[in-house]
Amino acid sequence: MQLDTNNHSVFMLRYHLIMCVKYRNKVIDDTVSNRLKDMFVKIAPAYNITLEEWTHDMDHVHILFRGQPNTEISKFINAYKSASSRIIKKEFPEIRKSLWKEMFWSQSFCLLTTGGVTADIIKQYIQSQGEKDGVQGVSYS
Numbered sequence: 001m002q003l004d005t006n007n008h009s010v011f012m013l014r015y016h017l018i019m020c021v022k023y024r025n026k027v028i029d030d031t032v033s034n035r036l037k038d039m040f041v042k043i044a045p046a047y048n049i050t051l052e053e054w055t056h057d058m059d060h061v062h063i064l065f066r067g068q069p070n071t072e073i074s075k076f077i078n079a080y081k082s083a084s085s086r087i088i089k090k091e092f093p094e095i096r097k098s099l100w101k102e103m104f105w106s107q108s109f110c111l112l113t114t115g116g117v118t119a120d121i122i123k124q125y126i127q128s129q130g131e132k133d134g135v136q137g138v139s140y141s
Contacts, residue, residue: 004066004068006068006069009069011068011069012066012115013066013067013068013069013071013113014052014064014065014066014067014113014114014115015064015065015066015067015073015111015112015113015114016062016063016064016110016111016112016113016114017062017063017064017065017077017109017110017111017112018060018061018062018063018109018110018111018112019060019061019063019077019081019105019106019109019110020059020060020105020106020108020109021059021060021099021104021105021106022099022100022103022104022105022106023100023106024059024060024106025059025098025099025100026058026059026098027058027059027095027098027099027104028056028057028058028059028060028061029058030056031092032088032092032095033054033056033061035087035088035091035092036056036061036084036088037051037054039080039083039084039087040054040063040080040084043076043079043080043083044065044076044080047067047071047072047073047075047076047079048067048068048070048071049065049066049067049071049073049076050065050066051063051064051065052064052065052066064114073111077109077111081104081105081109084104084105085103085104085105088104089102089104
């Protein structure tokens with residue numbers, strides 16, 4: 001497991017982001033996906049985000065990225081959606097015909113956290129703390 005660090009902390013913050021085209025219009029081909037990915041890579045460093053994996057279907061993208069404790073994820077997602085929508089419509093004018101009111105992205109998105117272990121393993125670890133000193137952990141679940 002590779003941990004990230006900054007001046008004051010050690011962390012591993014990984015996210016899986018799924019964004020859909022408005023009304024699931026099928027407008028993402030390999031060329032559009034590559035352009036969307038390029039924009040993600042360009043904008044991400046300003047928000048302390050690093051792209052790890054990118055894939056697409058015709059109506060949505062899947063993105064695996066790393067963040068830092070000071071990453072403002074919702075601000076990044078909004079900035080990315082706004083900029084990428086504007087640029088895609090400009091560079092691929094034929095896509096506009098397939099969009100509803102020229103909106104490229106759906107307002108909603110799916111953001112999932114990922115990690116190196118399951119929540120059950122973390123709960124077990126927390127509950128076992130203090131056992132070596134004879135003090136049993138208390139569960140609040």
